[in-house]
Amino acid sequence: MNQDSLINILSLGDHGVYVWIVIVILFVILGFTIIFLNRKIRQAKREINEEA
């Protein structure tokens, strides 16, 4: 597969920009939610351990 055909596949045609916006926002939201929840759980466990 040469570079041009790879770019063609990744560009997803004429309206590829809309698809890519949705992909990026989805992964930003998922990533933020996972990191936020993990941090809250770690923080809660630390507080419980400190109080104990």
Added chain:
Amino acid sequence: MIKKFFHQFASPKSYFAIANKFGKPFLTFFFLLYVGALVWGLFFTPPDAVQGDSYRIIYMHVPASFMAQILFVVMAITSAVFLIWKLKLAAYISKSIAPIGAIVTFFALFSGSIWGIPTWGTWWQWDARITSTLILFIMYLGLISLHASFENKDKADKFFSVLVLIGVVNIPIIKKSVDWWSTLHQSASITLTSKPAIDPVMLYPLMFSIVTFIGLIFGLVILSSLNEILKREKYKSWVKNI
């Protein structure tokens, strides 16, 4: 007998032990599968005859819209369990679903709006499906605010559960909105009673993306419920030993 079973096996302590062990592997597993579903749908399916490549938003929009409604139904079931059997874990899970539901509903609205630009020529239309989904989003936010506004969390759980049971009436309205009213939004392409109006080449990755997205979002709900249990049970003796 059912009450005894629930109280024995669905205590926050028993649930926490299992969810704490399997929650993250479960989430990681479905996250990777969903990425696989997206790669399949985005790069290994042909463009749509009418919409071209913009239809590929379907692999994110449809799972999100489906889950936005399913989460509210699950929240209604756990709320009913809490109100009937006074099961604390059910109230904790209900409360944990609300922020995840709000995020998923926001994404469903966002992805739909972006999809609307190339297909409808507008990012927003006050049609029945979109408006009822916006109401769902506002209900999620309202439930989160309501719970946060109470000092007494036991009271908050009761009001929250009652409001969820009232709000769940919006779900069949969202589902049937495209049949009851003339809307810009298309009617369902996949139903249980008729042949899908979508080619199998696009249908299989869509079904796979829906199934894996369900797993991914329930993985997030598990993480959210762990956080809720730690917050609410932090003065209990069993929590000190985790």
